[in-house]
Amino acid sequence: MQLLGAAEVRELADGLGLRPSKQRGQNFVIDPNTIRRIVRLAQLQDGDDVLEVGPGLGSLTLGLLAAGHRVLAVEVDAALAGALTQTVERQAPTRARNLTVVAADALTLDGALLTSAAAEEHAPGSALPAALVANLPYNVAVPVLLHLLAVLPTIARVLVMVQAEVADRRAAEPGSRTYGIPSVKARWYGEVRKVGTISRNVFWPVPNVDSALVRLVRGAPPRTTATRTEVFAVIDAAFAQRRKTLRAALAPWAGSATAADAALRAAGIDPGSRGESLTVEDFARIAQHGGDGSG
Numbered sequence: 001m002q003l004l005g006a007a008e009v010r011e012l013a014d015g016l017g018l019r020p021s022k023q024r025g026q027n028f029v030i031d032p033n034t035i036r037r038i039v040r041l042a043q044l045q046d047g048d049d050v051l052e053v054g055p056g057l058g059s060l061t062l063g064l065l066a067a068g069h070r071v072l073a074v075e076v077d078a079a080l081a082g083a084l085t086q087t088v089e090r091q092a093p094t095r096a097r098n099l100t101v102v103a104a105d106a107l108t109l110d111g112a113l114l115t116s117a118a119a120e121e122h123a124p125g126s127a128l129p130a131a132l133v134a135n136l137p138y139n140v141a142v143p144v145l146l147h148l149l150a151v152l153p154t155i156a157r158v159l160v161m162v163q164a165e166v167a168d169r170r171a172a173e174p175g176s177r178t179y180g181i182p183s184v185k186a187r188w189y190g191e192v193r194k195v196g197t198i199s200r201n202v203f204w205p206v207p208n209v210d211s212a213l214v215r216l217v218r219g220a221p222p223r224t225t226a227t228r229t230e231v232f233a234v235i236d237a238a239f240a241q242r243r244k245t246l247r248a249a250l251a252p253w254a255g256s257a258t259a260a261d262a263a264l265r266a267a268g269i270d271p272g273s274r275g276e277s278l279t280v281e282d283f284a285r286i287a288q289h290g291g292d293g294s295g
Helices: 006-016 032-041 059-066 078-091 111-120 138-151 164-171 181-189 228-240 257-266 280-289
Strands: 049-053 070-075 099-103 131-135 157-163 190-198 211-218
Touching: 006 078, 032 059, 032 131, 032 157, 032 190, 032 211, 049 059, 049 138, 059 070, 059 078, 059 131, 070 078, 070 111, 078 099, 099 111, 138 157, 138 164, 138 181, 157 164, 164 181, 164 190, 164 211, 181 190, 181 211, 181 228, 181 280, 228 280, 257 280
Parallel strands: 049 070, 049 131, 070 099, 131 157
Antiparallel strands: 157 211, 190 211
């Protein structure tokens, strides 16, 4: 199967009259070797159905199909969504039956919508995806990833290409300068690692920043009687003002500084510490031990 290079990407864009949109984060990979590397680092299992968000002109889609996977591609740009099937039929006619295209915003996705879309296209053997592999638009990478992990529990493996700075925050460890809300929330779902960097020169148009690859392997969430929503509320409050101690930062969440102090001590956390020193398990214990949600 021939993957898309620079000439093919530009030819497809010209045929669609496409001018890449910065608002939608449209930077298309033009290097086949980069696509092969992404697919390899995704560590997909044989038979994995793969969700791809923002397939664009189809570079990564073709790479995933070439590796033998069924792909459910979600594209917010209706023109690109409409053209993707034609591109695959031309470049890889024997694999076209393994592609389902959904024209939708990834932030509106859930299992019911994906199942319905596959049924409408009569996709043979389609199932909810076991993996997410995507070149996520920079401006929505964090909310899209957290949303999909929440609504699609079948996703066991993730490999996403994001802005390098976002990747650093995602993979940051407690105590580091870049550790924050995205770092903690991602770890609710599993182990997170930065597994590679991507030069800006493999994209068209060339973005102003480099990219990186982040892998997540889903695991069991922390053991707690608190819900994910309750734990995430504590995380949001703890990082709302990073320079404050947890006793002060969590006062609005708990209802008062005194209540926050009590919840922290019950969870075995020093009230004088700060959010960037805590693990997701720590936040789960805090959520379990206090706070009336006021404020």
